[in-house]
Amino acid sequence: MQSFPVAGKSVLVTGAARGIGAEIARRLHSEGARVSLVGLEPELLAALADELGERARFSTADVTDAAALEAAVRDTVEEFGGIDIVIANAGIAPPTTSVSTIAVADFERTVDVNLYGVWRTVKFALPHVIESRGHIVLVSSIYSFFNGALNASYAVSKAGVEQLGRAMRVELAQHGVTVGVAYFGFIGTDMVETAFARPSAALLRKAFPAFLTRPAPLGTATAALLRGIEHRSPRIITPGWVRLALVLRGPLGGLDRILAADRRVRAAVEVAESA
Numbered sequence: 001m002q003s004f005p006v007a008g009k010s011v012l013v014t015g016a017a018r019g020i021g022a023e024i025a026r027r028l029h030s031e032g033a034r035v036s037l038v039g040l041e042p043e044l045l046a047a048l049a050d051e052l053g054e055r056a057r058f059s060t061a062d063v064t065d066a067a068a069l070e071a072a073v074r075d076t077v078e079e080f081g082g083i084d085i086v087i088a089n090a091g092i093a094p095p096t097t098s099v100s101t102i103a104v105a106d107f108e109r110t111v112d113v114n115l116y117g118v119w120r121t122v123k124f125a126l127p128h129v130i131e132s133r134g135h136i137v138l139v140s141s142i143y144s145f146f147n148g149a150l151n152a153s154y155a156v157s158k159a160g161v162e163q164l165g166r167a168m169r170v171e172l173a174q175h176g177v178t179v180g181v182a183y184f185g186f187i188g189t190d191m192v193e194t195a196f197a198r199p200s201a202a203l204l205r206k207a208f209p210a211f212l213t214r215p216a217p218l219g220t221a222t223a224a225l226l227r228g229i230e231h232r233s234p235r236i237i238t239p240g241w242v243r244l245a246l247v248l249r250g251p252l253g254g255l256d257r258i259l260a261a262d263r264r265v266r267a268a269v270e271v272a273e274s275a
C-alpha cells in the first residue's frame with residue numbers, strides 16, 4: 001500500500017458544512033492538512049473555518065453551479081498554491097417515493113447534485129490534482145449496487161459516481177493520480193435522520209435485517225476516509241458488512257424478485273405513493 005501522509009496537503013472538500021464533509025475536514029485538518037471547505041451554507045462554513053483556524057478556508061458554491069464551483073477551485077489554488085486531494089462529497093437524498101410519484105424536478109435535482117456535482121468538482125479540480133500527482137475521493141454509497149426502491153434517483157446517481165471513479169482510476173494512473181470510491185452503508189448524519197423519519201422509509205426498513213440499516217457512527221466513515229486517503233485506496237468501505245455485500249453484488253441482484261414480492265416493501269410503496 002502506498003503511503004500518502006496528509007500533513008501539509010491541500011484538500012478541497014465539497015458538502016463541508018455538515019455531516020461527513022465537515023467531519024472529514026476536521027480530521028484532515030487535525031492531521032496537518034490545509035482544508036478548503038466548499039458548500040452551500042456560508043455561516044456554517046465560516047464557523048467551521050473559524051473553529052479550525054489557520055490552514056482552513058471556505059468558498060460558498062452550489063455544486064450544480066459550474067461557475068461558482070470553478071471559482072471555488074480557483075480561489076483554493078490561489079490561497080493554498082494548488083490542490084493535492086479532492087473529496088467530492090456533497091450530496092442530497094430525494095423524497096422517499098417511487099419513480100411513478102416523484103416530481104421530475106426532485107429526481108433530476110438529485111442526479112444533478114449527486115452525480116453531475118461530483119463530475120463538475122473533479123473536472124475543474126483535475127488539472128491541479130494532476131499537477132500534484134494527488135488523490136481523488138468520490139463519495140458513492142451501497143446504493144451504487146443495492147436496489148434503489150423508493151430512492152431511485154439516489155441509486156442512479158451513486159451508480160454513476162462509481163462508474164465515473166472507475167474510469168478515472170484507469171485514465172489517471174499514467175498521470176500519477178489515484179482515485180478512491182467510497183461505499184458507505186448508513187451513517188448517522190442529518191441526511192439519514194431526515195430520510196428515516198419518513199413513514200415509507202420506516203416501513204421499507206422492516207424488510208431488511210436490522211443491522212443493514214442501523215446507522216453507523218459518523219466517526220466510522222471519517223476514519224475509513226482518512227485511512228483510504230493515506231493509502232490512496234481504490235475503495236473505501238464501511239461498515240464492515242458492506243465489504244461482503246460488494247463481493248456478492250452479482251448474486252445479490254437476484255434478491256430484487258424477493259423484494260418485489262415482500263408485503264412490507266409493497267406497503268412502503270403504497271404509503272409513499274399515497275402521501
Ligand SMILES: NC(=O)c1ccc[n+]([C@@H]2O[C@H](COP(=O)([O-])OP(=O)(O)OC[C@H]3O[C@@H](n4cnc5c(N)ncnc54)[C@H](OP(=O)(O)O)[C@@H]3O)[C@@H](O)[C@H]2O)c1
Binds near residue numbers: 014016064091092184
Ligand atoms: N449518511 C449516509 O448514510 C451516507 C451513506 C452513503 C453515502 N453518503 C453520501 O455521503 C455524502 C455526505 O452525506 P452526509 O450523510 O454527510 O449528508 P449531510 O449531513 O446532509 O451533508 C451533506 C452536505 O452536502 C451539502 N450539499 C447538498 N447539496 C449541495 C450542493 N448542491 N452544493 C454544495 N453542497 C451541497 C449539504 O449542504 P447543506 O448543509 O446546505 O445541507 C451538506 O453540507 C453524500 O454524498 C451522501 O450521499 C451518505
